[in-house]
Amino acid sequence: MSDTVFALATPPGRGAIAILRLSGPRTDEALDALGAPSLKPRLASLRTLSHAGGRIDEALVLRFPGPNSYTGEDCAELHLHGGRAVVEAASRALVALGLRPADPGEFTRRAFENGRMDLAQAEAVADLIDAETAAQASQALGQLGGRLSETYTGFRRDLLKALALVEAEIDFPDEEVPDNLACTAGPVLDGLIADLNAALADAGRGERxxxxxxxxxxxxxxxxxxxxxxxxxxxxxxxxxxxxxxxxxxxxxxxxxxxxxxxxxxxxxxxxxxxxxxxxxxxxxxxxxxxxxxxxxxxxxxxxxxxxxxxxxxxxxxxxxxxxxxxxxxxxxxxxxxxxxxxxxxxxxxxxxxxxxxxxxxSGADFPAVTRERHRLRLEEALAAVVAGRRALDLAPEMAGDDLRRAAEALSRVTGAIGVEDILGEVFSTFCIGK
Ligand SMILES: Nc1nc2c(ncn2[C@@H]2O[C@H](COP(=O)(O)OP(=O)(O)OP(=O)(O)O)[C@@H](O)[C@H]2O)c(=O)[nH]1
Ligand SMILES: [Mg+2]
CATH class of the missing domain: 3.40.50.300 (P-loop containing nucleotide triphosphate hydrolases)
Known part of the structure; x- marks a missing residue:
């Protein structure tokens, strides 16, 4: 089970309100200890927060029980008065209660790990925070809503269809194997190659x-x-x-x-x-x-x-x-x-x-398949593997299977379906603390 973390979700410094966010199994315990026990889920309650005999603030407190929260874990928000001393006192109390300051991007990382969003959507959260133009914000919102992920799901569906045909032929070989495959899996792969090429030709748009x-x-x-x-x-x-x-x-x-x-x-x-x-x-x-x-x-x-x-x-x-x-x-x-x-x-x-x-x-009617270099590299890898698989189809179907599996792996790394460990750090390290 993961530990419980907290972070300032609003910009540091003076402000009308500062929001401290909590996530993890000890969230409710921390709320109890601060003087905000048994809150109704997702309803704002005004409470006097205190710790070790000292008053911290009059704050609006929200509780989001898991799994229907941003991270999928028990979460809470303390809407404090936005002064440094108040935020510091609340943070000290949370540390004394055994909570840990969150790493950059840790809330969104937890959301990803708990299946609340895929990797492309997690990237979109960072993009939306960084967005400075209307076009950037609208692209990030589309990606957050799953529009980029849908494209890859479509590619993968075609690929898995071809792979299933290839494997059926390998499992039940007969003398007509190569001819059959050329007729069944061939057109599926040809269509996919055309789609991947089109996505790559358009790759500059989302990145730009x-x-x-x-x-x-x-x-x-x-x-x-x-x-x-x-x-x-x-x-x-x-x-x-x-x-x-x-x-x-x-x-x-x-x-x-x-x-x-x-x-x-x-x-x-x-x-x-x-x-x-x-x-x-x-x-x-x-x-x-x-x-x-x-x-x-x-x-x-x-x-x-x-x-x-x-x-x-x-x-x-x-x-x-x-x-x-x-x-x-x-x-x-x-x-x-x-x-x-x-x-x-x-x-x-x-x-x-x-x-x-x-x-x-x-501007373009279709949502781009690439909004950052990481997506483009994976697409290029997938295309190369599909092209190799298509070639192998006529000669040695068992080799085509390997190529198509490599292509599927490359595509699923964009949304983080499998084989993602090594890219997690790269994606989340660019986040700000509190997201
Ligand atoms: N009358 C007039 N002079 C201009 C205009 N634009 C630039 N100049 C003058 O042309 C000279 C060169 O301008 P710069 O903008 O430094 O030219 P540049 O292309 O950056 O030159 P380098 O940095 O040397 O390559 C300066 O004396 C400017 O004042 C213009 O629209 N009208
Ligand atoms: Mg000049």
Whole structure:
């Protein structure tokens, strides 16, 4: 049986209310000892809490008997007045009563271990707490509601169907084995391979919503990248001077555009330089431009096509800067917007263009099958194993069985159905205390 833990569920510091959460078999015993015995389940009761003769607080106390609680164990909440001294006194009393401060994520870990949620849902709890944009919150809520898990359950169902067919053939072999399997399990696996490929092709969407869509400013030196960066992030974050080669480091800023999280990066102007510091800056600028989902090719009047052209991909946006000085004719072969950070011209249009691009790339009718790297790696593993299994089907069905079992294992690791011990630590270590 597990021990009984407690943690502050609200942010530390001064506040109107601080909530201490308790979970474990000794919860009721602790409530009795503090002066809140025999509470009705799930009803708030006002009680004077005290311990060892000292009053702690007038608090609202809630009792959630297991198994219908967040963790599945007996749980309680003490809604205290939110001062440090009160919270400290209550925590000291709980420790004196034999309770232990919870580890980060321990409440949700217990919920997972007691079957109250699967691993993908546990991750969604952390995502929802960290959500800063509407899109992140809505994705986390969908995942918490089981939408990501349903996708994997569907994949697994197809896989187990094929596996059952393969095993039936192995158990009851006859001379027509390979032909039979190719007809029965083959189409099921072909369909699954198509589904897994589609899920992987769409894999960036969920991860980008969660972690931020990467936009990089690239261009010649003095093109006006840092000026534009400052205008978009609405503060003087980057140094701007008339000296070519001012920016060297990559400068990142997190912002929200159209309800989506974006990481915008300012970079060194792309040119060959004998200066080792600048050359390193240019190398980093190139690496960033390669990884990003979108490059804004920043170009001042009179700038040559130069190296920036090598990095701009189809679908990228050409931003023609310094429109107050001169107005270059926009090219016909790609989207372009003229801006001036001096007059503010074009900045709203640029913002709208980016918002439309984010909506195009990040919204989708289907719930994504991947919202973090862990899911993508497991999907890739499952796909490789299913492809191997499909190939083996025509040659040696007993080997196909092994491949399909490996694929099932990879898929079930996403929701934590089996073989999860080694990934538990990784998932729960990123949680905050009290969740
Ligand atoms: N008139 C005018 N000048 C601008 C505009 N944008 C930038 N400048 C000027 O152009 C010069 C270079 O601007 P930066 O923003 O530092 O250019 P950069 O592309 O970051 O340059 P590097 O960091 O050297 O690669 C500065 O003197 C800016 O004041 C604009 O819209 N209008
Ligand atoms: Mg700059």
């Amino acid at each position: 919503v969660r972690e931020g869509y990467r936009i990089v400013l690239i261009g010649e030196t003095n093109a006006g990248k840092s000026s534009l960066f400052n205008a978009l992030v609405a503060r003087e974050a980057a140094i701007v001077t008339p000296i070519a080669g001012t920016t060297r480091d990559v400068l990142d800023a997190d912002l929200v555009i159209g309800g989506y999280a974006v990481t915008l990066s300012d970079t060194a102007g792309l040119r060959d330089s004998a200066d080792v510091v600048e050359a390193e800056g240019v190398r980093r600028a190139r690496a960033r431009a390669e990884q990003a989902e979108l490059r804004l090719w920043v170009r001042a009047p009179g700038d040559p096509d130069g190296v920036a052209a090598d990095y701009a991909r189809s679908g990228d946006l050409l931003v023609l800067t310094k429109a107050d000085i001169d107005r270059a004719a926009p090219p016909l072969d790609r989207d372009a917007i003229a801006v001036s950070t001096e007059t503010g011209e074009g900045l709203a249009a640029l913002h709208d263009w980016i918002a439309a691009r984010l909506a195009r790339d990040l």
